[in-house]
Amino acid sequence: MKIEEKLARNKFDIDREVHIQVDEEKCKACESKVCLYACPAECYVLRAEGHVTFSYEGCLECGSCRFSCDKGTIAWVNPRGGFGVCYQYG
Amino acid sequence: MDIFDAIIVGAGPAGCAAAYTMAKAGLNILVLERGQYVGAKNMWGGAFFGPVMNELFPGFWKEAPVERFLKRHVISFMTKEDCLSIDFKSSPGDFDEAPGFVIMRAKFDRWMGSKVEEAGAIIATGLEVTDFIFEGNRITGVKVGDEDFLANVVVLADGVNSLLATKAKLRGDFKAVDLKQGVKEVIRLPREVIEDRFGVSGNEGVVMEFVGSCTHGLPGGGFIYTNQESLSVGVVVQLSALLENKVKASDLIDEFKEHPAVRPLWRNGELLEYSAHLIPVSGINMMPKLYADGILVAGDSAAMVLGTGLILEGANFAMAAGIAAGETVIKAKEKGDFTSSSLNDYEQRLKSNFVIKDLETFRRAPHFLENPRIYNAYPELACGLMGSIFHSDGKPRRNTLEVVMESMKGKVSLWQIAADAMKARKAL
Numbered sequence: 146m147k148i149e150e151k152l153a154r155n156k157f158d159i160d161r162e163v164h165i166q167v168d169e170e171k172c173k174a175c176e177s178k179v180c181l182y183a184c185p186a187e188c189y190v191l192r193a194e195g196h197v198t199f200s201y202e203g204c205l206e207c208g209s210c211r212f213s214c215d216k217g218t219i220a221w222v223n224p225r226g227g228f229g230v231c232y233q234y235g
Numbered sequence: 236m237d238i239f240d241a242i243i244v245g246a247g248p249a250g251c252a253a254a255y256t257m258a259k260a261g262l263n264i265l266v267l268e269r270g271q272y273v274g275a276k277n278m279w280g281g282a283f284f285g286p287v288m289n290e291l292f293p294g295f296w297k298e299a300p301v302e303r304f305l306k307r308h309v310i311s312f313m314t315k316e317d318c319l320s321i322d323f324k325s326s327p328g329d330f331d332e333a334p335g336f337v338i339m340r341a342k343f344d345r346w347m348g349s350k351v352e353e354a355g356a357i358i359a360t361g362l363e364v365t366d367f368i369f370e371g372n373r374i375t376g377v378k379v380g381d382e383d384f385l386a387n388v389v390v391l392a393d394g395v396n397s398l399l400a401t402k403a404k405l406r407g408d409f410k411a412v413d414l415k416q417g418v419k420e421v422i423r424l425p426r427e428v429i430e431d432r433f434g435v436s437g438n439e440g441v442v443m444e445f446v447g448s449c450t451h452g453l454p455g456g457g458f459i460y461t462n463q464e465s466l467s468v469g470v471v472v473q474l475s476a477l478l479e480n481k482v483k484a485s486d487l488i489d490e491f492k493e494h495p496a497v498r499p500l501w502r503n504g505e506l507l508e509y510s511a512h513l514i515p516v517s518g519i520n521m522m523p524k525l526y527a528d529g530i531l532v533a534g535d536s537a538a539m540v541l542g543t544g545l546i547l548e549g550a551n552f553a554m555a556a557g558i559a560a561g562e563t564v565i566k567a568k569e570k571g572d573f574t575s576s577s578l579n580d581y582e583q584r585l586k587s588n589f590v591i592k593d594l595e596t597f598r599r600a601p602h603f604l605e606n607p608r609i610y611n612a613y614p615e616l617a618c619g620l621m622g623s624i625f626h627s628d629g630k631p632r633r634n635t636l637e638v639v640m641e642s643m644k645g646k647v648s649l650w651q652i653a654a655d656a657m658k659a660r661k662a663l
Contacts, residue, residue, distance in 0.1 A: 148485055151420070151509035158271060179478040183411075185418045185485050185511035205511040206276065208396035212411050212513070213478055222398065226269045226379070227361030234421045234465070234508045235278040235341030 160228035166220040183213035242386040249534025250392035252557025264356035269363040273348030277340035281460030296330040302462040303440025304333030312614035318496035374529035397536040406523030411475035413517035419469030422504035447614030519594040526578040559584040603662035
């Protein structure tokens with residue numbers, strides 16, 4: 146099962162505001178791209194052109210990217226109160 | 236404006252235990268939870284030891300949404316193809332005799348929240364605390380956006396990702412080497428199918444832990460917990476090891492599920508939820524400052540987790556710390572002193588109950604558990620050895636010691652095994 150299908154089983158209340166900001170310039174300059182292996186929801190995707198794109202909608206708010214990126218590229222906060230993932234089972 | 240006796244940030248096990256302890260003693264308590272409801276952001280593997288919960292809510296299993304009690308504990312070494320297990324079936328017959336309980340955080344914490352409210356605390360959900368209010372160096376409240384909430388003490392129980400613990404100068408950022416990432420799938424299966432596949436009945440439940448190929452030999456493991464009508468299947472791996480080895484936990488969990496020893500257990504089940512969470516695993520070595528003027532910190536936010544490989548304690552510690560925090564604030568209120576010299580009592584309480592003692596006892600465990608041989612050579616050795624013993628090639632059999640020595644060849648030396656055994660004795 147693809148990760149998108151897995152995430153589609155979850156309940157999310159997605160905010161219009163993006164809670165994680167990725168600095169594009171720093172991201173482009175980064176060679177290690179550890180975010181690709183940090184994110185269990187695969188929100189960080191390596192594109193054919195060699196750059197990484199980020200989408201916040203499937204974020205599970207685990208914080209792995211925050212503690213992994215050592216280039217200061219990721220400005221990490223929680224979604225606004227009430228928004229984001231709403232676990233039914235946990 | 237009302238000044239609360241205490242504001243608790245986060246309605247997880249630590250926050251609920253603290254709020255309940257104080258509300259029951261008649262204190263004026265506000266709990267701020269960022270999730271839409273209590274439990275919305277909470278996720279874990281599956282089970283806790285009962286005593287602290289039972290101290291807080293005697294006989295909780297009679298009314299709380301408990302899935303099952305731990306009857307069977309299975310520990311397995313696995314290679315890509317094989318799996319060698321130790322299967323322990325214990326004596327408890329039902330919840331009232333059970334040492335361990337399987338629960339699902341989102342369901343259970345919602346219940347705990349209702350108990351906290353019954354005791355008289357206010358829980359406000361959907362509110363993310365963004366900052367503190369300071370009076371000099373002392374914390375006197377919290378900010379939710381533009382709104383201020385004042386309190387004599389703030390109890391920080393906002394989890395492993397706490398940004399507030401840093402703002403309160405209690406700790407710096409955690410490091411990837413001190414964190415494990417857990418990913419989990421909740422898979423629906425009919426009750427009868429679970430009973431048949433896992434050999435349980437009634438409220439009996441099973442926890443299975445796997446070491447070896449399920450993490451590609453990286454520090455961590457796989458797990459399966461039986462719920463009433465679903466399984467929790469997941470993988471836990473050291474975050475820094477994922478990055479260094481360019482491995483994704485989302486791939487590991489798929490591989491784990493396809494292992495020949497695992498697939499038959501969840502086959503034909505329906506995925507209900509996919510979740511992920513970090514666990515602070517370096518114990519006392521990463522524990523922050525626990526208090527300052529007007530603030531206490533408890534639970535994952537303070538890295539109160541113990542992992543020895545065999546034991547994993549987090550929620551239990553969080554609740555015990557929550558109770559200790561609550562008792563500390565009750566006493567501080569009697570004294571009318573909420574400065575750090577009064578809140579220092581919290582650390583003393585944690586030192587006299589089991590939380591800090593256990594973390595001290597197992598101080599070396601986190602480092603020991605980084606030994607790659609545990610996840611690589613030993614599972615290979617154990618499975619390889621069993622394979623050789625149970626294999627017949629039609630020729631005369633060799634004696635077992637010879638088979639053992641040959642299985643070890645190129646994987647691990649006798650000297651290494653002896654050294655690891657010594658380290659295990661000290662660490663565990």
